[in-house]
Amino acid sequence: MTPSDVLVEAFSRLPAIAVRAVADLSVDDLAWRPDDEANTIAWLVWHTARGQDVQIADLAASDQVWTADGWAESFALPFPSAEMGYGMSPADVAAVRVDAELLIGYLEAVTLRTRGYLDDLDGASYDDVVDEAWDPPVTAGARLVSILNDCVQHLGQASYVRGLLDRR
Known part of the structure; x- marks a missing residue:
C-alpha cells in the first residue's frame, strides 16, 4: 500500500462513524447537549x-466543497460561509440545527473530495x-x-454524546 492508499482507507471510514452517531435522530436530538456548554x-x-474541507481545499489549492457545491446554502447557518467552527461560542454551537441526511451528505461529499486529492498526490508531495x-515546518x-x-x-x-443521549 502507498501512503495515499492508507489515508484513503482511513478517511473513507469517517462517514460510517458519523452515520452510526446520527442514525434515527431528529433535529432536536442532534442538537441535544449534556450541558449548556457542550458540543452537540x-x-x-x-x-x-x-475542518476537513477547509484544510484539504488549502492543500489542493482548490475551492471548498462547502461553497463550491452549495452546501453553505443548503445548511443555511447563521454564520459567514468561511466559518468552520473553531473557537465558536456555546450559542453558535446551538445554532447548528440540521438533519442527519444533510450532515452525512456533506461529510460524504468532503470525503470524496479528499479521496480525489489523495489519488492525485504523488509520493514525493508528502514531504x-x-x-x-x-518548528519544524509542517509537511503535507x-x-x-x-x-x-x-x-x-x-x-x-459525537459517538460519545450519542451514547449519553441514548442513556438519558
Whole structure:
C-alpha cells in the first residue's frame, strides 16, 4: 500500500462513524447537549466535515466543497460561509440545527473530495512544506495526519454524546 492508499482507507471510514452517531435522530436530538456548554452531535459532525474541507481545499489549492457545491446554502447557518467552527461560542454551537441526511451528505461529499486529492498526490508531495510557521515546518504528510486525527477525535466525541443521549 502507498501512503495515499492508507489515508484513503482511513478517511473513507469517517462517514460510517458519523452515520452510526446520527442514525434515527431528529433535529432536536442532534442538537441535544449534556450541558449548556457542550458540543452537540450536529455541531461535531458539521465541524468535522468543515475542518476537513477547509484544510484539504488549502492543500489542493482548490475551492471548498462547502461553497463550491452549495452546501453553505443548503445548511443555511447563521454564520459567514468561511466559518468552520473553531473557537465558536456555546450559542453558535446551538445554532447548528440540521438533519442527519444533510450532515452525512456533506461529510460524504468532503470525503470524496479528499479521496480525489489523495489519488492525485504523488509520493514525493508528502514531504512538501505547507506551513513554515511551525518548528519544524509542517509537511503535507504531517498535515494530512493532523486532519485525520482531528476528524477521528470529533467523530468519537459525537459517538460519545450519542451514547449519553441514548442513556438519558
